Amino acid sequence: MHTPVPDYLAEVADACASSTGGELASYIPELTRVDPRYFGLAMATVDGSIYSVGDGDVEFTMQSISKAFVYGLAIRERGLAAVLEKVDVEPSGDPYDELSFEASTGRPRNPMINAGAITAHTLVGRDGIDAGERFDLIHRLLCDLAGRELGVDEEVWQSEVHTSDRNLAIAHMLRSKGLITDPAEEVISAYSRQCAVLVTARDLAVMAATLANGGVQPVTGKRVFSGEQVRQLLSVMLTCGMYDSAGDWVSTVGIPAKSGVGGGIIGSLPGQLGISTFSPRLDQHGNSVRGIETFERLSADMGLHLMEVAPPARSVVHAVRVVGEGEDAVRVFELSGLIGFTAAERVLQWLSEDPPPERTVVVDLTEVHDIESVARRMLLEGMRRMRLDGYVVHIVDSGDVLPDPDPGDGILLGPPPMAI
Numbered sequence: 001m002h003t004p005v006p007d008y009l010a011e012v013a014d015a016c017a018s019s020t021g022g023e024l025a026s027y028i029p030e031l032t033r034v035d036p037r038y039f040g041l042a043m044a045t046v047d048g049s050i051y052s053v054g055d056g057d058v059e060f061t062m063q064s065i066s067k068a069f070v071y072g073l074a075i076r077e078r079g080l081a082a083v084l085e086k087v088d089v090e091p092s093g094d095p096y097d098e099l100s101f102e103a104s105t106g107r108p109r110n111p112m113i114n115a116g117a118i119t120a121h122t123l124v125g126r127d128g129i130d131a132g133e134r135f136d137l138i139h140r141l142l143c144d145l146a147g148r149e150l151g152v153d154e155e156v157w158q159s160e161v162h163t164s165d166r167n168l169a170i171a172h173m174l175r176s177k178g179l180i181t182d183p184a185e186e187v188i189s190a191y192s193r194q195c196a197v198l199v200t201a202r203d204l205a206v207m208a209a210t211l212a213n214g215g216v217q218p219v220t221g222k223r224v225f226s227g228e229q230v231r232q233l234l235s236v237m238l239t240c241g242m243y244d245s246a247g248d249w250v251s252t253v254g255i256p257a258k259s260g261v262g263g264g265i266i267g268s269l270p271g272q273l274g275i276s277t278f279s280p281r282l283d284q285h286g287n288s289v290r291g292i293e294t295f296e297r298l299s300a301d302m303g304l305h306l307m308e309v310a311p312p313a314r315s316v317v318h319a320v321r322v323v324g325e326g327e328d329a330v331r332v333f334e335l336s337g338l339i340g341f342t343a344a345e346r347v348l349q350w351l352s353e354d355p356p357p358e359r360t361v362v363v364d365l366t367e368v369h370d371i372e373s374v375a376r377r378m379l380l381e382g383m384r385r386m387r388l389d390g391y392v393v394h395i396v397d398s399g400d401v402l403p404d405p406d407p408g409d410g411i412l413l414g415p416p417p418m419a420i
């Protein structure tokens, strides 16, 4: 069987192909040389499957998409508290190149607009590191995320350096506030080089899937970020990644995302997949027009919106059986699926509202594939209380989804002596 996923992606790409709205970014002159007809779409799962259609293997510059990852690197190197001292996490509602600072603290409002991104860039590497070395650290990070050596578009880089009055103005503002100390020209040159790193839609999908996978690159298996760092960076992508159209994006697409004026957009759906599009014509916010349309369609068709209400956890108790009779009767609760807070709450609610008349209870976890830490604590506490109420409680856990259940609390491991 050929998996239908690439056919499905091709169908979505076909449906969006006729969209030709928007304009190439022209404030970086070299970007006007890009073929506006390019259209690539790629998807990578947390298991490392990669699908790409159209111009998914054409290289283009990352531009602002790099900001998300570099923010993560700054946090990885300095810790979140130190980064927050210099860059806040509030959506600005301003265009990305706005000289946008908080009135009270003087900090840039978030790391996705240029002011915050330039500050985060300077937080990479030890104090006093030179701009070239700092770029190398950033380049290494981006290569680790893509799982291959990435090049730099030297022409786009030079073109941006020569037209970077606005970013220089931002850097000077940052210096005047003491938020950065390095010379503005050096900082903007290295920051523009970061933006000129070349990727394909396929690379970006894998990079986004690394975030979806809690920081572990799904193909190479390398841990790039910790789970906590990813949580921070996805949160900021969700609220600020699409600049002054972030609210519109969250309500229509509902996936943490980041766009770049090179025409790329990445989206990262925690625990599931990374998606990326490449289509260089941009709207007035600097976001790819066809990229947005494609994401809207994918999100609606595939139910990827984060706020899509998950089916209730009712199905967690898969079956309840009574085995044996009279004094020897045993009640078996078979749980299944993923048990998180609400699923555990449901099981405990059920046990407390409707206490089994049998004195022996078996909680069978054979069909459970994972138990979140909070649910683990809740279930163990519930079983401990049942024991205090006089029940004998057994756990069947052949898949080891509930490690160290602390038999000291009176919980018996393994099935009861009678057949269940």
Ligand SMILES: NC(=O)CC[C@H](N)C(=O)O
Binding pocket: 062, 063, 064, 065, 096, 097, 114, 160, 167, 192, 195, 259, 260, 261, 262, 286
């Ligand atoms: N939105 C973007 O992609 C902007 C990135 C670009 N290099 C800049 O700083 O202006």
